[in-house]
Structure formats: structure tokens, C-alpha cells
Amino acid sequence: MALIRHARKEDSAGIARVHVDSWRTTYDGIIKQPFLKSLSYEEKEKRWQDYFSQPPENTVLYVAEKDDQIVGFISGGPVRDGVEGAAGELYAVYILEEYQRRGIGQRLLAALVQELKARKLNNLFVWVLKDNPSASFYRKLGAKEWKEASFELPGQSLAEIGLLWDDLEVLKEKLALSLK
Numbered sequence: 001m002a003l004i005r006h007a008r009k010e011d012s013a014g015i016a017r018v019h020v021d022s023w024r025t026t027y028d029g030i031i032k033q034p035f036l037k038s039l040s041y042e043e044k045e046k047r048w049q050d051y052f053s054q055p056p057e058n059t060v061l062y063v064a065e066k067d068d069q070i071v072g073f074i075s076g077g078p079v080r081d082g083v084e085g086a087a088g089e090l091y092a093v094y095i096l097e098e099y100q101r102r103g104i105g106q107r108l109l110a111a112l113v114q115e116l117k118a119r120k121l122n123n124l125f126v127w128v129l130k131d132n133p134s135a136s137f138y139r140k141l142g143a144k145e146w147k148e149a150s151f152e153l154p155g156q157s158l159a160e161i162g163l164l165w166d167d168l169e170v171l172k173e174k175l176a177l178s179l180k
Contacts, residue, residue: 001066002065027129034154034155064104089125089126
């Protein structure tokens with residue numbers, strides 16, 4: 001079983017590897033290959049080191065570690081970009097493909113929810129690419145489609161949906177049941 005813990009600066013390379021590899025497997029066929037191939041471990045590691053040097057206020061970052069290797073991570077905190085009606089936001093959750101469907105995502109989400117509830121945030125919002133099959137993970141846990149938007153990557157416009165859990169206590173209970 002993977003260990004879920006708060007991330008540390010020395011995890012930067014492992015988080016970067018998960019970040020790049022997960023994008024390449026999760027978004028294959030959704031995001032154009034030239035962009036996915038342009039992702040760099042070194043660039044992502046630098047961004048994560050910068051994150052740890054000056055962490056954004058109130059941001060939560062957990063990693064999943066198995067056999068001394070980072071195999072997943074989750075980050076979240078107060079809602080960004082003024083999404084009206086949302087208090088908390090799941091910024092990112094990525095797990096290496098070979099570790100998916102083993103409960104790691106649920107355990108990472110449970111840790112984030114516990115911390116956000118302690119901070120008195122009562123709901124949770126997440127942006128997901130519309131064509132991302134992993135959106136079913138959120139829906140199975142009760143997230144409802146709430147908003148739509150789009151954003152640009154080089155040579156490509158992508159649609160995304162905003163999903164909302166309107167009660168973190170309900171989400172916490174669903175996670176507890178699914179982890180039994």
C-alpha cells in the first residue's frame with residue numbers, strides 16, 4: 001500500500017516525473033502529441049522546486065509514495081480565479097498509470113478533503129478536460145457538472161468542465177465507504 005504524506009522539497013523530481021508521465025498517458029489522444037512530447041522533467045522539477053521555495057498561501061500538497069518512489073500527488077486549497085459559489089479547489093491529482101485503480105487517488109483525495117474541511121472549506125471544485133476519461137473518478141464520488149470553459153494550448157483549444165462536490169462531509173463519507 002502506498003504511503004500518503006505531505007510533500008517535501010526533496011520530492012520535486014519525483015513529483016515532476018509523475019506530472020510529465022501522467023500527462024503523457026492520461027491526455028494521449030486528447031492533447032496533441034507535439035505538446036505532450038515537449039513536456040520536460042527538468043522544467044517541471046524546476047517549477048516544483050520554485051513552489052517549495054515560495055509555497056502559495058493555504059495550498060495543500062500530498063504525495064503517494066511506494067517503495068521510496070513518488071507514484072502520485074494531489075494539490076488543492078482555496079478556489080482560484082474567483083469561481084463563484086466554490087470554496088475549495090482540487091488543483092491537480094496525478095498518479096502514474098501503473099498505480100491507477102488501486103485506491104491511491106481516493107486516499108489522496110481523502111487526505112485533501114480532511115485538510116480542507118479542517119480549514120472550514122465546505123465544498124470542492126475541480127476543472128477536468130471534457131474528453132478526459134478520468135472524469136468518471138470524480139463523478140463516481142458524487143461530483144456534479146457545474147461549469148464549462150475552454151483554454152488554449154499551442155495549436156489547440158480544449159474544452160473543460162467544472163465539477164463540484166457541494167458538501168465535503170458527504171464526499172468524506174463516500175471516500176470512507178469506498179476505502180473500506
